[in-house]
Amino acid sequence: MGLNYMSLLTPSKAPFYGIVPGNSSTPIGSVTLPFTFGTEQNFRTEYIKFEVADFESSYHAILGRPALAKFMAVPHYVYLLLKMPGNTGVLSLRGDLLKSFEYDKEAIDHAATIRVPSSVSEILAAAKELSLNKDSMPSKKPSQSSVKPTGDVGTKTIQLQEGDDSKTAIIGAGLAHK
Structure with missing residues (x-):
């Protein structure tokens, strides 16, 4: 940009996620500029x-x-179009479809060259090992709802899974949390 922004930076600790594959990145600072x-x-x-x-x-x-x-x-992403109010209309x-394609291709090529840190690899290996050993996973029982109809109101009970009476939903007015 040709702008000496280093003197304008204020500290920032909000990390970026999803831009550098497999990593988070902390910005060196933030700057407010007219755009x-x-x-x-x-x-x-x-x-x-x-x-x-x-x-x-x-x-x-x-x-x-x-x-x-x-x-x-x-924004209209399909047409690469951005509309906003201006001072006279x-x-x-x-956008340029060909340039967008080139930039996306460049971003994909760049992402393919970045090495995922070993700590993430270790986490993935541990997750894979846990998924193989299903006995170590705790079984979680679904909690029963505490929403019950109040008084004499019209409700309807709907079976959510055929053949399983424990999986039902109650539809109606006047439901209260108990």
């Missing part, structure tokens, strides 16, 4: 808080739900 969509004639500017990360990615910035809500933007921003 503008549109042209000189029709634009929209809002201040958006960005978490700054120190890892390689095919993305320069990821705008999440808070940013879209601030812009009152409506609706802003329509269109």
Whole structure:
């Protein structure tokens, strides 16, 4: 971006999950910057808080739900279209399908090269061992509902599983928690 953001960073401890495969990553800080969509004639500017990360990615910035809500933007992912109110009308921003495909491919290639830490591998191995030894798993009995009909109201009992009278649901008005 060509911006010296290091002096603008404030501490942040909210980790990223799902961006670096098999790992969480803690950002080096956060920064609030003005962000503008549109042209000189029709634009929209809002201040958006960005978490700054120190890892390689095919993305320069990821705008999440808070940013879209601030812009009152409506995304349409199938058409790669983002619409939002501007100062003189609706802003329509269109994505490039070919570039999106290239970036997704780059992200997949990058994710394939990242090594999963051994601690995760150890957890997976232990989980596999537990699933093989089913005797060590505690059996959990389903709890019985404490919702009972109050007074003389119309209710209907529905059998949820054919042949098992213990699996029923009661439908009606006037159900109270006991």
